[in-house]
Amino acid sequence: MASPQPSRLAEVVGRSEQPILQEWLRLQSESLSRRRDLVSDTDLGEQCRGFLAAFRKAAAQSIDARSGAWDEARGILADISTARAGQGFTPSETASFVFSLKQPLFLRLRQELAGDAAALADAAWEATAILDGLGLYTTEVYQKGREAVIARQQEELLELSTPVVQLWKNVVALPLIGTLDSARTQVVMESLLQQIVNSGAAVAIIDITGVPTVDTLVAQHLLKTVAAARLMGAECIISGIRPQIAQTIVHLGVNLGDVITKASLADALAVALERTGLTVVPIDPAR
C-alpha cells in the first residue's frame, strides 16, 4: 500500500518529536523496570532519540520499512538488537523497543488529525505497517545474534574435541570422544595428519573408546583417515574397540582390511613401540 504522500506521518512526528520521545521513554522505563541493571537511562534516551530522528527522516521518504530509505533506522535497530541479545534480553523485551513507540505515536496522530478521519486512518495504517516491519526485523536480528553465538560455540567444541597427544617419540595418539559425523571426521583427519607432519610421527594410534556407536559410515571415515596417514608414511593403529563394537563391525560386514586393530590403548602402544624398534623391560629383571 504505497501512499502517494507519506508526509502526513512524517509531518506529525516532525512537529511533535519531543513530546513523543518523552512519552515513549516514560513507557519504556515502566516496562523495562526489571532491566535497569542492563541498560542505563542515558543509553536508552540516546537510543530512542537516534531512532526517532532516523524514523522521521525515513518516514518522509517512504513507508516501506524494507526500502533503502530505512537503512539508517534499521542499522540503529540492528545495533540495539545485537547488544540486547548479548546482554540476555528476551526476544519480546527486545522487540518491545519498537512496539512501545506505537502508543505515543498514535496518541499524537489522534490529536493532530482529529478533524480528518480519513487522514487519521491512513496515517495510523502507515505507522502500523512501518513499526510492524521494523519489529519483525528486530526479532530477526536478535535471532541471528543468538545463532552466531551457537555457531561459535559449536566451532569451539569441535576444536576442543580433537586433541592429538604425543605418547612417545614418533608415536602420536588421537583419543576420539563422542559421535563421529562427516564434519567432525574431516577436522579429526586434518588435525591428525597435520600433527603427523609436525611431530614426524611414524605411528599414529586412533583410540575409539569414547565413540558410542560405529556404523558403516564411521568405519568408512576411519578407514579413509588410516589410508591418508599411510600415504604420508605413517602407520595407523585403531584401538579401544569394545566387544559390542567388534560385533557390530562384523555384523555390518565392514572390512577393516589390513588396518591393525587392538582392544586397548595399552596394546596399541606396545605395537607402536615395537614398530619404532623399542621395547619395555623391567628395571630389575629378577622381579
Next chain:
Amino acid sequence: MERIPVLRMGSFLLVTIQVDMHDRLALALQDDLMGQIRAAGTTGVLLDISALDVVDSFIGRTIGNIAAMARILGAETVVTGMRPAVAITLVELGLSLEGVRTALDVARGMEMLGRPAPPRSGRARHS
C-alpha cells in the same frame, strides 16, 4: 621441454618434484625413470613429493603406475613427504596407492630402501 631431474645415488634413484606437476611432465618423468632403472640396474626409487601441493587423479595414478612399473623392472619405490592435503585428496579420489611404500621424509625413505624386505605391515602381503 622442462624435465624433472633423476639423480643416481649408488643403486638408488632419487627424484624430487619441485615444480607444478602437469600431465606431460609426469609422463616424461615416467619414461625417464624407467629408462634409468633399466640402464643403471637400480634396486630402489625414492620419489619425494614434499613440494607438491596439488594433485589430480591423473598425477595420482601416474605415481601408482611408476611404482608398479618399477616393481616389474625389479626396483622398490618409496614415496616420501606427502602433504596432508594431498593425502586426503588421493583418498577421496579412491587412489590409496596400494603396494606403494611411503615414508614421512627423505631420510626415512632412504633408510627404508636400505632395508631388504618389507615385513612391516599387512599391506606388504599385497606386493
